[in-house]
Amino acid sequence: MSIEVIENTWITLSDGTRLAARIWLPSGARSHPVPAVLEYIPYRKRDGTRGRDEPMHGYFAQHGYASIRVDMRGSGDSDGHLADEYLAQEQDDALEIIDWITAQEWCSGNVGMMGKSWSGFNCLQVAMRRPPALKAVLSCYSTDDRFRDDIHFMGGCLLNDNLWWGSIMLAYQARPLDPEIAGAGWRDRWLERIRNLPFFPALWAAHQSYDDYWKHGSVQEDWSAIQCPVLVVGGWVDSYTNSVPRLLEKLPVPSRGIIGPWGHVYPHDGVPGPAIGFLQEAVRWWDHWLRGIDTGVMDEPQLRAFINDPTPPTGTRKEQPGRWVGEMRWPSPTILPHVLHLHANGTLAPMPRTDDAELSIRSPQDHGRAGGEWMGTGCEGEMPTDQRLDDGGALNFTSAALTDAVEILGAPELQLELGADVPVAQLGVRLCDVLPSGEVLRVSYQVLNLTHRDSHETPTPLEPGQRYRIKIMLSACGHRFLPGHRIRVSIGTAYWPMIWPAPQPATVTIRPGDCRLTLPMRDPSAPQAEVSFPPPSSGVLAVLTRTDPGLVLRASSFDHVTGVAHYITEGRGGLFGEGIVRIDETGTELAHNLRRELTIRPDDPLSARYVLTQSYEMGRKGWRTRIETVTEMSADAGRFFLKGRLIAYEGANEVARRDWDETIPRHLL
Structure with a gap:
């Protein structure tokens, strides 16, 4: 289908502010109106994201959608001032943009909103405002919790x-x-x-805590506010994937999720590969909810996820071995808790051991140098490297060599009984795959400011000498531990350069006999849903x-x-x-x-x-x-x-x- 590209048009808001928009229209849309897809971000349509926008929005236009890319107030060529992320003004403007779109001769009145990162956030936030024309959302690499899972804080750590x-x-x-x-x-x-x-x-x-500033724009504050269907996408190398299973579990609307091996790039450009035909998936989603065509998207598993196979822990990875799996419902009844207990001798075993022994750790402040980047983007050297560099500054608990594969999908959980010698202390916890070669591959991790052990909203200092029972939910992951490999959990008291250090060196003491690791293990005997994607496709490149x-x-x-x-x-x-x-x-x-x-x-x-x-x-x-x-x-x-x-x-x-x-x-x- 031939398309018309409008390099710039002005959307004039009720206060007189003009927003700059670039529009791709399918041939004939002016006489035969079509549904519209909106992406709304502050990254400059004219030049900043042009290379990414052209093939994606052009593809949607080729498949019968008006596709609109708008520069937010105060960004690109738009009027006004951008004072912060995710302001109420940003949402108010989006509502006016949607009204403007539906008033155009080329729009049928149905609108979908999509985006990655900032626009992945705001399409969910705008959905909470329930504009009548917004019929569906496609959110990639976003979060439901702006404090716990965004680029500012993690686990209460800066x-x-x-x-x-x-x-x-x-x-x-x-x-x-x-x-x-x-x-x-x-x-x-x-x-x-x-x-x-x-x-x-x-x-x-x-x-520095989950206050009203962060609650604004955090979807978890009112799941029921979203009333249109949501397709949510994440990647294991990206930093926003924890929200995918939470959204699938909590949203009261039809929802589907895809988690691939990628970093912070759209899945048709996904790195590490394999990339998928994401634009085809998007069109199927839009066809179903904006055109009323049964494309079968709601017959597929609620979560389609890539299970990583182990690979040498190098900083650069262009392709990730593994396979796609499907879970028909999420949370999945076929994912079972696999419990391993920490022993004072440094082992990780299925059976607990009653032991009052205590182990202490004070990591060097540069502990964490093998951690890679908080947010992977597909560039060189960003991945976690061999974790043996950091194991020397941690308490390590390692299983025996596995006789059968252990395949996990979801968020591992570590329960600890511990104390600290200072009021403010941090933990950096890593779940790793120990390869037969001795190399150690990080599978998942989490950091925790222990003053946030009970609440991110109302943190409280530690009392030296007091013992606490805490739970640490590690980042969601999909991984297969192969026979002959070993499972390791490591505990340190710093994670530099990813997080800013606590003000004093801390010694944390744990009682392993009261500690356990719970892995979300996929039942190997459960029926398996087949999952496949077409190869990547796109519109005409910029x-x-x-x-x-x-x-x-x-x-x-x-x-x-x-x-x-x-x-x-x-x-x-x-x-x-x-x-x-x-x-x-x-x-x-x-x-x-x-x-x-x-x-x-x-x-x-x-x-x-x-x-x-x-x-x-x-x-x-x-x-x-x-x-x-x-x-x-x-x-x-x-x-x-x-x-x-x-x-x-x-x-x-x-x-x-x-x-x-x-x-x-x-x-x-």
Whole structure:
């Protein structure tokens, strides 16, 4: 089917704000209206996501849908100010956008909303507002809990990616409007946007428990508010997959889920592979709920998931061995608890052992260097490496070699009885597959600020000398432990550089006789649903030229002279080292360089320091701009210190500068 592409159109809201939209229409839609699909994000339709948007939205148009990609208020070429993530204003604007879409001559009145990450979040949030025209949602890599499972905090611990993402948002939101779209006033609007920039990382770091700030936009606050069908997608290398089983369990509407082996990329581009025909799946979903065609999507398993087979633990993985399985209902009655008990001799066994022995651990502050990235995106070196590097700083409990395969799907749970010698302490827990070669592959993990042991909303300090019974729910996973392999659970008291350290070194003491690991084991005798996907397909690709191949660097090291552990990553040309790209249709060239440097002394959590330098260059002949930022973070026992500087250039001339210097009290963190 031939399509019409509208490069830019304006959606004027009730307050006069104009939002910039790019639209793909199937041929004939103006005389024969069609359903519409909306994606609504702040990442710049004109250039930022053009390479991804073109083949996806074009594909939907080729299959009979009007596809609309809108820049949020204050982003891209849209008017206004973007003050934060997931504001009520963002949802209000979405409701008006949907009304605008349904009023167009080419729209039949039925709308689907979809997205990945930010737009995966907001399509669920907008569904809670129940616009009548919204008939279905497709949410990829999103969360129902903005505190527990987002890029700011994990297990009550501050993620170092909070500074990374906050710094990227500074550069993203400081990019100029495109003069070809915005017109003569582009420069004034650009400088006004920079003047109004919030210091994102400090804004988020100030909310250190599950308060009203995080409850806003967290779907779990009212599952019943969503009244339209939901297809939710996750990936084992991504960081937002825990929400998939929760959404399938809790939503009161027809729902389906897909979890593949991928990182934070749409599944038709999925890395690690195998990628799938995600766009075909999306069209089947839209056809069923927006056109009323029975495509069979509701006859398939409620959850289709990829079970990983073990593989050598290398930092780069382009393909993941394994297979697809289906669970007709979720929670699945065919997934049974497989309990293993921790023994004081370091073993993990099916039978408990009554033993009052205690084991203590105080991990070095750089424990966790083999952990890889919190959020995988398919780039080189990001995966967890051989866990033997971290096992030396942990308590390890290992099973005997397996005689039969153990296949798990879901969230493992570790129950511990423990005490600590300081009021604030952390745990980093890892579930691993010990290969016959001796290599150790991380299967799942979780971190926990022990002051959040009972509640993320009302944390309480530990009392030294007191014992506590706690449960740690590890991240959801799908994995097959093969015969001859061993299962290991490891417990440490730090997880650097993924999380910011607690203010004091902590010694945690556990009583293994009262501890157990519960694995969600698939019943091998249960009937198996067949699952398969077509190969990836797409619409016409955007015309891009890579003018520089880019480079990604990633290394951890220890300086034996200074006693400092270093962790450094760098992407040159693109955020993840993908290179400098020119969009041939517009002539716009994009280059993004980012370097992270995290340092810490193994004996001193207050020595932690994080420095992030970044530049974002964009332009074309006669128009070139550059954004440079430097952000850094450090802390003492009671405060976080966050600093930032942003400088904007037009050509060789500095046109704007912002400086931030924030001190934030630590609250049991």
